[in-house]
Amino acid sequence: MQAASTEIKIQSLLLRQIMHLGQKQVAESIGVAESQFSRWLGGEAGLKFEQYCRMLEILGTQILSPSEEGESSTSVSTEYLQALKVIARQELMR
DSSP: OHHHHHHHHHHHHHHHHHHHHOHHHHHHHHTOOHHHHHHHHTTSSOOOHHHHHHHHHHTTBOOOOOOTTOOOOOOOBHHHHHHHHHHHHHHHTO
């Protein structure tokens, strides 16, 4: 059950990022037509692995593997991670 929940969270994160940038821009950035990208989002077509990796890069998404102690991991946007770093630096300077 946890795997399905994680999958839904990842899908939701990626879809929000695609919506933020715009489907057309993401499609052009990975070198596919917007219609092909739309079919991929709808589950009707696939992307090449290289295109998928490029999309993750464009969306600012990093994939982290779980630690060896068996802890779970999560995906966060690069923007979110940078914001956390700024907050941490500000707190350390107090």
